[in-house]
Amino acid sequence: MxxxxxxxxxxxxxxxxxxxxxxxxxxxxxxxxxxxxxxxxxxxxxxxxxxxxxxxxxxxxxxxxxxxxxxxxxxxxxxxxxxxxxxxxxxxxxxxxxxxxxxxxxxxxxxxxxxxxxxxxxxxxxxxxxxxxxxxxxxxxxLENLESDLLxxxxxxxxxxxxxxxxxxxxxxxxxxxxxxxxxxxxxxxxxxxxxxxxxxxxxxxxxxxxxxxxxxxxxxxxxxxxxxxxxxxxxxxxxxxxxxxxxxxIILNEAFKEQKTVYDTYSASNDEMGKNKDYLAYSWCIGNSKNKKDLFLRDFLSELLIDAEAAPIKKALLKAGLGEDIYAETSSSETLDLSIIVKNTSKDRLEEFKNIVENTLKDLIKNGINRDLLEATLNKFEFAFREGGGTQRSIIYYIRALNSWLYDESPFNGLTFNDVIDELKENINSDFFEKYIEEKLLNNPYSLISIVTPELDKNLKEEKELKEKLENIKNNMSKEELENIMKEHKELIDFQMTEDSKEDKATIPSLELSDISKNITHIPREEIEEEPYKVLINEQFTNNLSYVTLAFDANHFSEKEIFNLSLLTDLYGKVNTKNYSYEDLNNEIYKTMGGFVVNNLTYSDSKDYKKFYPYVNVTMKMLDDKIKDSLILMDEILNHSDFSDKNRIKEILLSEKSQMESAILQNGHGIVSEIVKSYYSAQGDYNGKTSGLPIYFYIADLLEDFDNKWEDFKNSLEDISKKIFVQNRLILNYTGDKKTYTANKENFKNLVKTFNSNNFEEIPYTFVENNKNEAYKTSANVQYVSKGYNLNALGEEYNGALAVLGNILSISYLHYNIRAKGGAYGAGIRFSRTGDILTYSYRDPHLANTVKVYDEIPEFVENLDISESELKDFIIGSMNSFDPLLSPVLKGEVNLSRYISNITEESIEKIKKEAIDTSLEKLKSYSSILKNAMDKNYICAIGGEEKIKKDASLFKEVINLKR
Known part of the structure; x- marks a missing residue:
């Protein structure tokens, strides 16, 4: 040292x-x-x-x-x-x-x-x-030749x-x-x-x-x-x-504004995406510098307190005025501490109203004080989140947190320690500290900005046209020698990409040996207890005096007609009024009592029958060990006494849900298209689309378009469904934490279960007909997301661990090279699931038809696969984490629940892992014919730009406008 x-x-x-x-x-x-x-x-x-x-x-x-x-x-x-x-x-x-x-x-x-x-x-x-x-x-x-377009x-x-x-x-x-x-x-x-x-x-x-x-x-x-x-x-x-x-x-910083500024800009929208209330309005401040530890904490604290929480006063005021479909906060990741209130899908004509509401709300908070329950709840929420650590990737998250101060010449400890700040804020909770801080940093802070961003018809297409003209001009002004040099450099790039690494170069990459790999997987202890009429799974883990509970309710008794509304209903719990609380007070009570909860729809595959799946509604909650009783009393209030009659509030929630799904389309387009392909051939995929995919997005959009006329039927459906979600004999209670804590609270859990429905409901079979829809979804984006796939079990092939190795080879070698390195996409890959799904995907891809061609040539690549024993060994090792991934304690509990419902044992995973370790080149090549059969099924979906989809429309049976 x-x-x-x-x-x-x-x-x-x-x-x-x-x-x-x-x-x-x-x-x-x-x-x-x-x-x-x-x-x-x-x-x-x-x-x-x-x-x-x-x-x-x-x-x-x-x-x-x-x-x-x-x-x-x-x-x-x-x-x-x-x-x-x-x-x-x-x-x-x-x-x-x-x-x-x-x-x-x-x-x-x-x-x-x-x-x-x-x-x-x-x-x-x-x-x-x-x-x-x-x-x-x-x-x-x-440039392919002297006559072709420059690209x-x-x-x-x-x-x-x-x-x-x-x-x-x-x-x-x-x-x-x-x-x-x-x-x-x-x-x-x-x-x-x-x-x-x-x-x-x-x-x-x-x-x-x-x-x-x-x-x-x-x-x-x-x-x-x-x-x-x-x-x-x-x-x-x-x-x-x-x-x-x-x-x-x-880092060069500009001077703080002496007075507020206003800016205008545009984003691209297709003709179908234009219309009323498609603007964005933003009110932003720079409140300080990351070097100030307290300001760093309070910037994020204010974003939750004022904007993101369900009871956040600015969000409430803006929603009450019907100012936009979604209101959210945004913060910077730099030395400057920026905080923004953004309203999505509003009208620029309401700018002054927007400003007045924000400023008047702040004035009211300063004059009359912030709700102390909201302050306490928000502080508890932050303290709980920090106490949990950074989850599975906490080691990396701690590095990033440390740099929040370290990069700016302060101690890295400032980015990692927070208890002292929280303690100071708790001491000041009954003073006027928060009101004065808001007055200084927001209301009276001239370093602020108003932004108005509006849609511009086909802006991307105009820019593409301008780029094409610019490239034509560049080409026309180049000498023949310069053009030939471009062709030469492009050829050299292709040669570079197509030249396989030499054995000597490959040998420079360090690797493990198969002897370094355990044939076993990490054991996750699970104890099963029958508590008539429900089951209890106990996953004993060290969780730092925190308890994680999932109430998993079998949901196979809902009709297909009810599934869409079941999905929407689960998102309402905790966000609407209950018998004893307004939704604002309920939000405060939730975070004063626990670390939070979520109600969502999940499906679990059956490990032994690829056609079967199990739909569930899961209530997942987390709390301090000494808050379990109070948390379960509150869960009774939420799950059994929520009020679904507030039309305006429910419309607000649905508009926000629709907005968030729209945002996810461009951020997770590769996941969406692969799930749509799965919905063509899989009952589980079809069901998932109705709870979390594009079908539920379109359902929400249609519902909101005629909400007044549909409201009564919708409300009645919500109320009917709510009476039969939480059923005692359909419950698996999954507990992760200290078993002694569960035992000490056993009666509290029993008391909650007694409040649930005790009726018996018959299973309603989910009907599904395979349908090769081959859809393309048009957006104003100028990149694509493309997927093609099918199910190998449906073609007579059982899952084998060698498929994990093959997936590694195809993703890392073949697809990465052809779609990313050569094609210019940001990413590409293939997934083989244990239920037989084979799903390809590309991400931010400039191509469409060419990507499908790459997918279609997968069988030929596999048939001609020629890799050394050493290379095969490396691919095997690279697939091992899929059998034994890094998991946080809470995720270990969730994995155990999934394994229990899906009938997956640790022994069966170890068997598949052994198959992967024993993979041979011959075994891999044997999949060529079955992969060809899968690709020949021609199940395709894409999300992308209008021009590209129009050009390659022959690939699809239907072209759909995505944004509503």
Whole structure:
């Protein structure tokens, strides 16, 4: 440890770790170690990266850094590691002012392999010797011949085209770039598609050379590591080879506004997406700086208190005025602490009304005081969330939290400790502290911005036309020699992409051996108890004096006509009035009493019959051990005494639900299209569409279009369904925590169950007819999401663990290469489920028909698969986490419930895992014919831009306008 000096050290209760901050003596690299007994070891290295323009240089460098290095010579070591590692986290992220490279693994050998690949990548990337890496990941021109059109392509370029197709992202950018004009935050670190082609290869390399140096680094180690050994390794293999440099990575901030500003902008909408009340209005403030620990906490606290909570006064006031379909808060992830109130689907004509409501609500709160129950509930909610930790990926989340202060030259401990702030706020709860804070930071703060963002008809198409004209102009002004050079560079890129890594290069990638892999899976203890007329599952886990309870109610007694309304009803619990509480008071009581609860619809597959599934309504709650009795009394109030007669309130909730589903379409388009394909051939998929897919979205839209006329029937249906959801003999009570705590509260649980319906209901069979609908959904986006698939069991093939290995090979090698690296999509993959589903997907994809062609050629690729024993071994190892994933204690309880309902035993999982470990090349190739049969079924779905879908319309039976 002679090469490091200790800067600070303390035990941090909030993260259960002894925390030590070191400085590397030679380079002044900073290191944070969180020492604890977590077997999931984590490493991260980050750099303060401050872009000067919107060319996306920070983002493109992040992509390219992991595409080969000094020691690791393959084209994409990142993908090789996903293929062959036991990693529990492996990624990289670009923020407005930092770039992070975190990894984690439970296997020590694997951990050191991953850490070394990442360190070599960031300090010695291969992109200095291979321009093709920049061209593939960033942007490049494409020109097939002198007569063809000049085109633009690139992974980041297409990713950001997808981002810029999302209206909510555009609103976010308008706020940030105008609050911080002429500052480091006034440009897009991710890249604006219009500006990305302005980035030269030379400027790209200069950015890396400037910022990716140990003197500008923030290194992180976490878990049950020998920290001295890890620090010595980092020093001896990397840090000691550098000299200290005084790197100018200063973040430039603009001056605070002296008076409020107003800005206007637009987002693209198709003709079907135009209409009344399609505008966004936003009221934003910059309230301070992340260096102030209290301001950092209170910015997020105010977003919940004033805007996001069901009882939030600003949200209530705006909804009461019918100002928009959805109201939400947005906060920044940078040195500046920005807070925004955003109203979605409103009218710009109501701008003054919007401003007045926000300001008058704040004035009223300052004058008459904030509801103390709401304050207490919000504080409890934050305290509970921090006490839970960061969930499954807490090791990575702690790194990001530490950087909230560390990156800005404050102690990383400030981003990890919160008890002192919460204690101070609790002490002030009955004072006027909060009112004065709101008065200073919001009402009387001139550093504020009003944003109006409205739809512009076919803006994306206009920009595409402008781009085409610009490219034509560029081409026309190029000499023949310059055009031939573009053709030459494009050919060299294709050659680079098509040239397989040599055996020597492949050998540079570190890997585990099969002997490093346990043939068993992690045992999750479960005790089953019969408590007539219901069942109890106890999952004993250490949960830090927290209890997690799921009340799982079998829902197979609802008719198909009721399923849509069942889905909508579950979202109303806890958000409407009850017998003894208004919905506002109920929200406060929930978070004063517990950590929160959710009611949702789930389906579980049957492990022995792929055609069978089990629909459930699950009530999931979490609470402190000493609050169980009070929490269960409150659950009785919510589940048995909710009032579904408030028409206006229920309409507000449905409008918000519709808005959130619209937002999810562009953010999770790949998941949506693959689930739609599943709905064509699977009863479970068809059912899921009615509870969480596009069918329920269209149902909500139709309901809201004629809500007044449909209200009485809808209300009566909700009331009828509510009387038969929570049925005693249909209940499985799943408890995760300390068994002694359950035993001590056994009678409290029994008392709750006694309040539920004691009738017997007959099962109503779910009828389903397979239907190859082949739908395409048009949006104003200029990227696509494409899926094709079928069920292998339906073709006579039983699931085998080798399919997990094949999925790894196809996703990492074939689909990644053809759809992402070569095609320019942001992502692509394939999923094989244990019930036989085979579902492909692409994400932010510039292509459509070509992607389907790639899917159709999967069988040929499998038939001709030729990989070495060593490569096969790596693919096998890379599939292991699918059998034994990293799970938090609460997730272990949820997994046990799923296994119980689906009839999955740990022995059956170990059998499949053994099949994967024993996979042979012959076994993999044997799937070629069955995959061909699946692709020949031709079950396809896509979401995408109107022009692209129009061009490839022959693939589909029906083209549907998506936005309503």
């Amino acid at each position: 002679n090469n490091y000096k200790i800067i600070d050290e303390k035990y941090i209760n909030e993260v259960g770790s002894n925390a030590i901050v070191y400085e590397h003596i030679k380079t002044k690299a900073q290191v944070l170690c969180l020492i604890n007994d977590d077997e999931n070891k984590a490493f991260g290295i980050g750099f303060r990266t401050v872009p000067e323009d919107s060319t996306g240089v920070a983002h493109i460098v992040e992509h390219c850094t992991l595409s080969g290095s000094r020691k690791y010579r393959t084209r994409e070591p990142f993908m090789d590691l996903i293929q062959s590692s036991m990693q529990t986290f492996l990624n990289a992220m670009t923020y407005p002012d930092k770039t992070l490279y975190p990894i984690s693994s439970r296997n020590k050998k694997d951990f050191y392999n991953l850490m070394d690949v990442y360190l070599d990548a960031v300090f010695y990337p291969r992109m200095y010797e291979k321009k093709e890496i920049f061209m593939q990941e960033g942007w490049h021109y494409e 633009l392509n690139g992974v980041v370029y297409n990713e950001m085209k997808g981002v810029y197709s999302d209206p909510q992202n555009i609103v976010s950018d308008v706020i940030t770039f105008n609050l911080h004009k002429d500052s480091s935050y006034g440009v897009d670190s991710g890249g604006n598609p219009k500006n990305i082609p302005d980035l030269t290869y030379e400027n790209f390399l200069a950015f890396h050379k400037k910022y990716y140096h140990p003197s500008n680094s923030y290194i992180y180690l976490y878990g049950d590591l020998n920290m001295e050994e890890a620090l010595k390794y980092i020093d001896e293999n990397y840090l000691r080879d550098f000299e200290y440099e005084d790197i100018d990575s200063k």
